[in-house]
Amino acid sequence: MRGQILSFDDVSGAGLISGDDGIRYTFVREAVSPPAAVTAGLRVDFVPVAGEATNVMLLAAAPAPGAPSATPGVPTDSYDFARAMFSFDGRLRRSHFWISWAVLFVGGFVLNFVPFLNLLGIVLLWPHLAIGVKRLHDMGKTGWLIAIPYVVMIVGGVYAVIQVGLSAWMNAEAIEAEDPTVILSTFGPALGILSLTWLVGIAFWLWIGLADGQRGDNRFGPNPKGE
Template sequence: MTMDSSTQVQSFDWKHLFFSFEGRTRRSHFWIGWLVCLGAGVVAGWLPLIGAVISIALIWPNLAITVKRLHDMGHTGWLAAIPWVVGIVGSIVAISMMGFSAVMNASALENEDPAAIMALIGPAFGLFALMFLVGLGFLLWIGLTDSQPGDNRFGPNPKGL
């Protein structure tokens, strides 16, 4: 059974995509949802105060599309915690590294020597770059890996195959 594109757009369930952690979602629907969340996040970034609230609220739909995409690949939704844990732990370590370096080498900050300051915060920048690469790798993995064929424990294949 095939649907023309107008029927597919009409049957697209936005509420399920953004608010439900149940079932599976196709790669194309994942990317649509991800781009909507990204666009909303960019707009929210320009709004003082309310933008922070919107950004926090976007965590739920972002997790929902990620979990359903992992389900579609046959994996547990708990794998969505990987980039979050790496980001939180990495940020704590990086900020601690910068603070510890600043305390241990206070004279570098007093003299405002750019080379000394970069030596203090350089390793933290490397850690932030590593966190970015983990997040990007995770995004590409879930966004480009094909669906598990047939039904799985999370529901029927959304492609109908």
């Protein structure tokens, strides 16, 4: 079987190979032939045995410089639309995150102006979550942090509705009389709360969209930049 070296530690003499079958295999220096410098990115031929690569033969460097892609067979610098939008596994570099976000923004904007299709905008939630989770993975953080803006929005929305309801019930007569002062005091705080939740959401997405990813491999996969 053929594959590509993901990483190799000169100190321990152990490394990791991404097989062309999509499975990762461990290997040791003693299994490599001919004896030569082992570096990430080299193509190899090997014999898989119970998750370990044996009889590893060095072939040549990968066509693209740097480490291999997080997805076997896909160059590091290429943008995989399906994986970026629908998969929660692995990592996503910043440039690919913003490409995905722009596509989703335009798609949501168009759906809002198409009769009966604007309700389908809910399906865009999945790719939004997918790109957010993988961006968090690239930063070395758990994907569950993606819940922060949504939890803040839900809690803020519920609080705003309760606040408006109680204020309207206590000032029903003044509201019916269209007293501007009472109307402002009734709906003003709720609008402020909702605005704050939106600001939290914007700040969160800017954070994951602008923060640099971890160098090298992390527990979520190899660096999508190939560093």
